[in-house]
Amino acid sequence: MLRLVFRRLLALAPLLFIVSVLTFSFTSLLPSDPVDLIIGDTGTQEQHEMVRERLGLNQPIVVRYVQWLGRAVRGDLGNSFFNSVSVTGAVMQRLPVTLSLTAVSALIAIIVGIAAGVAAALRPRSWIDRLATVGATIGQAIPNFWFGLLLVAIFAVNLRWFPATGFTPISVSPWDWLRSVTLPAVALGLSSSAAIARQVRSAMVGVLQQDYIRAARAQGLSARRVILKHALTNAMVPVVAVLSFQITVLLGGALIVEQVFAINGLGTLAITAVRQQDIPMIQGLVLVMVGLVVIVQLATDVIYGFLNPKARPS
């Protein structure tokens, strides 16, 4: 297992490198001069040059890239163009927010998805199967931000069970954190629940027809044990592959759902950075997101290897 992790980490370096080259060269193509955005047209030529030099924009892009990379590997992603805020600091400050949202919604998606998928697979063509399948099909068609608006209208504005907006860090109050993260996480997790449910159902239906399930039943193992241990472990193999993709989707979806709930996470930071064309911030954000995705993939690979011994390196 350690070797698998190690091998993935090795593969990670070139990926991050390519992403960094991509974002760096891409953001350097931005149409407007960031210096103009910073000082406005009223600035003098002298001020212009000053800012340009402060930002290092007077150097060729390759030099800038190498310098940036040198700092980036040490964890310093530079400063925002618009204020003295460090990119690493800003991203790290928002990261827990987006991470809690993504993690809770992933948890919801996994629990709901597996429960619905298994329930549907156990009794194919029963009402519960139909309900789950119809639910999953519709669930995948519902925009997460719209669902969020709906949840706010019902559970926050009318019933007042949850706060309509905002985010409480878990360090401040775990209970308030849970309350603040529930509605956005449910909104975000809906379509992933649906995707996972569909995947679990089809995998489970396939697995339940396998000989080893019959063999386990023939040994007199209880239906519960056979389904939850023997069938689910195997059904999870394709699901885990989907899961890694779904978490990437959730991370992206969080960017939008954060807006519905006025949550100050990476999404708000990203949208601000894009509107301001704050290049270091965009670069840093992309890199951190890729880092997150890679960590998730690594984790799912390990789980995949655990569930599917054939995938383990011998």
Next chain:
Amino acid sequence: MTARATDSGATRSRRPRWLAGGSFVIVAVAAAVLALLLFLAIFADLVSPYDPLTQNLMDSLQGSSAAHWLGTDDLGRDVLSRLIYGCRIAVIAAAEATTIALLIGVPIGLFIGYRGGWWDWIVMRVVEAIVSIPGIMVAIVILALLGTGLHKAMIALGILFSTSFLRLARGVVLAEREEVYVRSARVIGASDSRILLRHILPNIAPPLIVQTTLTVGAVLLAEAGLSFIGLGVQPPDASWGTMLSTAAAYMDLHPFLAIPPGIAIILTVLSVNLIGDVIRDGIGRGITVAARHDTPVARFEAASAVEPSAAALPPLRPDEVLRVEGLQVTVASQDGTGVPLITDLSLSIAKGETLGLVGESGSGKTLTGLAILGLTSVALRTTHGSIMLNGRDLRSLSQREIQHVRGNEVAMVFQDPTTSLNPAFTVGSQIAEVLRAKKGLSKKEAWERTVALIDRVGIPRPEERARAFPHELSGGMAQRIAIARALSCNPSLLIADEPTTALDVTVQQEILDLFRDLQAEFGMAILFVTHDLAVAADICDRISVMYAGEMVEMAEVGRLFARPRHPYTRGLLTAMPHASDRNPPLPTIRGNVPRPGTWPAGCRFSNRCDFRIAACERRIPLTGTNRLVRCIRAEELSLEAAQ
């Protein structure tokens, strides 16, 4: 097409089962929704009651009325009209982004698939990099470059989604390339590239269509999302996303504003996805090879259940372990009446005895084994008969009780050891699990006993092998493990379902020897299911021959081989020398076993029988005492054979 046929289809893909199960209506509705969308998009100017941008600030945030069916928004604009114009944006958005994705992705994918080398390497690394960034972030970054607006947002989404088309096109080229390469190696001089092109087009079309429908749905959702956060369509233009963006500010005052655009998005995406599912399944059917036959029946006409006849029963013996009488298993059919799969089956096995159950595939042998265990699939039902195991009727037991019986009193070894062992767990843990669950052993005891069992079935280095996963073992070794597991609780009856069929001939013999050894040691009765008469002759004491769901002959092994009395048995015996090549067409018996539901009314073998007479049109009873046969000409035929 019947419900049965779709059953096997549903297990194949992620398609919602209810879709094809007579839910043609839903597909029609989905198509109608999309047609309506297209209509509204084209004729928005004519259809919508108001100009979508004409505001009336004095009439803002009105509810539904005769003048404004869906009310008005914050600026007093007609919500219905804006919704209709939103259709146009949705159609443009979907068409634009999907086209861009196709135009970027497919040519590049074809190119790198064809060129290979470092072109391929570089592009694929870039694609991997893009795919590892959350899609919406990619779109946002591209929008930073392009600026906001519908068309720019669609270019961003087009670039984003082009990666999936690129990978798809590349995959098709690579697959075809392989094939063409093999072929052109034989036909020297043929141009690779021309053949390649000729092959790619027909192969790429179906998955492209599927991918396109998937993309359209995704684009619609992404467009709404981007417009919602203000990076897509810009107000005052009416898109569903911008309408929702406005609605978000008025959730406290006028939450209804969020409903119409939301429903429009959901309905559209849902319709596209549903149609996509149907297309995918339709194309999937064309590409993938015929579905596996999970159930023994695929097609049949409703047939009435056969009444069990007062047939001859096997003689009662004092040391009987299993006694089955008049067993009938049916499968539920569409019209509610059951179609029989096994009829009027009676057999018995004594302690230490091995009864062979022999017949071609489809004769119902395996099903008999499963029916004894009560493990037939949900659609199958045991309707008649009794299954007495050690004096208890298993049919009368509760789920709990029968679960207790399984493993403890009766166990089963399956045909293919590589599929009957769970690939996710070590083989040792699978045996230990049974011991812990059935015998209540501690973890340590169970493990020790497991190692001992593995040792007993003749596997060297048992401690080490116990920690192996099924895929790390050879077929023969895996089957020994399966046998060890079956015997772990010392059952009095072992059902062995073609336990040697999937193995190499040399290994077969070892496994048969193992069965014999173990039977000598544990004294269990064995129901040995096989199509291979040679194997049956080797291991069985008595043999029952099954044909089309019923027993046609039963005799002590030596006598059966010496003087088969049923024409079918004779056919099998004649075919025996060929049976060893594991591919058992029985050349001397013409035709195939008829499927359940299409059985001849009289003797079920009559349509393949060389000795058929008019009397065979009636139901033929099983006759005899120690030796049973179901043929009215048995006497004369046996005489004939003896001559």
Next chain:
Amino acid sequence: MKTWITRSAFLAAMALGLAGMPAWAQGSGTFKYAEQVKLITMDPQKQSGSGVPFLRPAYESLFEKGPKGETVPLLATGYEVDGLNVNIALRKGVSFSNGEPFNAKAAAANINRGVKLGIVEGLKTVDSAEAVDEFTLRIKLKEFDPAIINTLCYTGGMMIAPAVMDDPALDRNPVGTGPYVHSKGESREGEVQVYTPNPTYWDKDKIGLARYEVWEIPDDTARLNALKTGQIDAGNWLSNPQAAIIDRTPDLKLIRVNGGLNYHVVISDREGTVVPAFADPLVRKAMALSIDREGFNKAIQFGLAAKSFQPYGPGDWAYDPSLEGVYEYDVEKAKALMAQSKFPDGFTFDMPSIPVYQSRLEALAGFFKEIGITMNIVPVEPGTLARRSRTTDFPATNLVWNTTTDPKFLALRYVYEDANYNPFKTKPSETMLALAKEGLTSVEPEVRAPAYRKMAAQLAEEAFLIFVTNAPILIGVSENTAGNPTVVYRYGEDSINLRGLKAN
């Protein structure tokens, strides 16, 4: 005691060392204020547009506004105007929170820095500043400026510690003389800025809080929810649905602060460099006529505002009642003007937008569409509208003008060739220039008023500033805040005076 601290460098250093200790602070409790715009910079001289609530805790200006809008000394103690020289007597015994003494040298450095940066528009008339003696500051003007003291009431008069003036990180590390100091450690970027008592403050009795927080909540609904749930004690709002909800929620109160926010459209490209049609006065008049200000007020501002045709509202000394209704909504007349213009078929232009103005601009786009003009709404990042409006990125913009501002700023902002919001450097008309000059001849409002009334009429005639509505400054507060006697709303500003503010 005041002099005691400033005289003893040793004690001052000790005080610094103890800065973080609450035992030293006199105040108790926390007050939480929510700001609707994002924090761009905490450097007062680089700050444009709103966001003053982030600055007030740490920075003090030389003067401030009294309850009736009069100027009263704060860091200054008095002033005298001597031709183009303004001599200001400074308060003694004040030190910056980094220990540096506040004196004429420091004040002069501040003014000169502001002049050099050129962002604070009120300082445009200033040539330079110098220290006459330790506590007398002399500001030399380029031209006579009746509003210079007014300028020093706001960011132009805020005093930054000289040592940090050139620090690029000043935008997040304010060092001033204010009653509170910024706590970087406790602040969270983009979320909340935290201020704690300034142990070296010159007027300790006025420190009533142990902690002051300014929350950055640009989302109107989120800010409303925060107020409802008690997460914040007060916050500022524009006249929008959420403000209307506060107004009708029983346990919340909507305070209408003195001074108004005049929402107007600015035609920046009035020579037609990018959008030729904007050079045609008929087009601009047609646009002014096409706006249904009453409907706008009702639907967009929920009746919290009043229609407006000039920079000032009733009650302001520069207000001209005769201009009322000069561009009363008349779409037929507007269409007729368009038909007469050189652009009868209409045209298209881009308009920058921030989320809080989104619905306003949609409404305006709807009005303009009626007369054949297509206005594309281009979102810019909240907090950057003012800055972007100073660039040639957009041929027109939309801004809010605070009606407490001295009318000379009308010229400084919009009229002069180098005015801040005249990015296309359009030369003003002779008439306009003459009126702008005339307004600067005296410090007496009664003398100046006729010039500015004429200027308002001239603005209406040239119609490159299209005034829409005038709304009071709105601060939404909780019931407790409403009942707190120490809460004093700053005149003409969307903030609460921190001197003497105690927790609810």
